Amino acid sequence: MDRRAFLKGGAGLMAAGAMAAAARISPAWAAAQEPSNIRNFHPEMRYRPHGLTGVAVSALGFGMLRLPLLADGKTVDEARTIAMLRHAIDHGLNYVDTGYVYLGGQSEAVTGKALAGGYRDRIWLTSKSPWWIMERPEDFERFFDESRRRLQTDVIDFYHIHMIMHRGWKEKVVPFRLIDRMMELKARGAIRFAGFSFHDGAPLFKRVVDANPGWDFCLIQQNYLDTEHEAGLVGLNYAAANGMGVSIMEPLRNGFLVKPPAMVQAVLDAAPRRRPPVEWAFDYLWNRPEVSVVVSGMASMQNVRDNLAYAGRSAPGMLDAEDRAVIGRAARAYRSAPGTIPCTGCYNCIPCPQNVAIGYLFNMVFNQYKADGDKARAHRLVNYSMSPVQRGDRPGACNECGQCLPKCPQGINIPEELKRVRRELEL
Incomplete structure (x- = not known):
C-alpha cells in the first residue's frame, strides 16, 4: 500500500480525527490547520503551532548536523544533502535547523x-x-553576520543562543548580555523569533525562561528514555505554559533508538500495533501537543522518505492507553539492564567543582553501554560529543570531594560510580 492510499485508510482517518480534536485545543492549534496560514503547505504533511509565534511548522524538522559525508569522513556530500533537503521541502517540510x-x-x-x-x-x-x-560580546553580532552570509539570507527566522548550560550561562550569556543582544536583533528585524537551545537541568531551564519574557521558543532534548534528562518533561511543560514553542532534538537519542537494545526491541515487538522503532520514538513526541516540531538528523534519502511518512500520519493524542503502556515498558526494560547506574540525567549534581560531566557520563554514555554493550559508541560519545567547555570533563577529573553526594535525589555514590565508569569503559 502506498503512502497516499494509507492516508486514505483507517490510520489516515485516525490521524485526521486526532488533528481535528487538536484544533479544538486552542486558537493557535486551529490556525495551524488552515492551509492559507501554512508556509509550504502539502496535504500529506501535518503542521503544528510553534507556541504563540503564529507560525505553523511541519511536524518534522530537518536537522542539518548529521549529513552524508564524502569518503574522507569530513567533507559534506553537497549533492546528496541538497537533493535530500529539497525532497523534504517538496513534500511539505518547512522547518530547517542548522548552527x-x-x-x-x-x-x-x-x-x-x-x-x-x-x-x-x-x-x-x-x-x-x-x-x-x-x-x-561583539562576537555575537559577528557570528550572526557570518551565519547570514553562509545561509545566503538577510533574515534568520528562528535564532538560538546555542547550548545554554550552567557554565555558559554564568560566564558568557549573562556577562556578555547575549539575551539583550538577541532581542536587539529581533527589534531591528534581522531575526523573527528569539530562543535558545539547552543542555542542563530543569532548575536552570526555568531560570533561563524566566530571565526573558520575550522568548519565543526553545530547543530541548527529549525522547521516551529521557523524561527527566536535562530540561525533561518539566521543562517541556514549563516552556509551553509560558507560550513558547518547543522544538525537540535527539528524538532518537543520537541514533540509539534506531536499533534499540534487545530488551527494548522485545517490548516493541510484542506491541499489539507494530511500528518500526524510529516511528515509536517520533510518535511518543508527536503525541504531546506541547511539542511544536521534532528535529531529526537525516543521513540518507531513505531516512528522509521514512520520516516524512511517519510525520504524515502524526497528531497530538495519537497514542492510546496501550501504546503509551508499551513505551513505558520499553523505557523500564532499558533502565533494568544489569549494571546500570540509577541516574536519570536530572543534572542536580552539577556544577561540579572539578567540572566532571557527571549526568552525561552516567545517563547518556555508561547506561547506554550497559544496555547495548557497544564500547566503541560509548567512546565516541565521550571523545567526540563531549568537551570540557560544553558538557564537562572526563571521569578521571573527579577528586572525590563529595560535594555532589547530598545533591543526588537517587542517592548515588557518585565518586565510586565514576571510578566504575572509568574502569569498565577504559577511559
Missing part, C-alpha cells in the same frame, strides 16, 4: 546552497550562536 558550528561551518554553507532557487521562501530557517567560542 554556526555545525560541521565546521559546512552545514550553514550547504543549507544556503540548498535553499537557493526559491526554496528559502518556502521554509522557516533556524541557526544558533555558540557562546563557548566567544571571546568578547
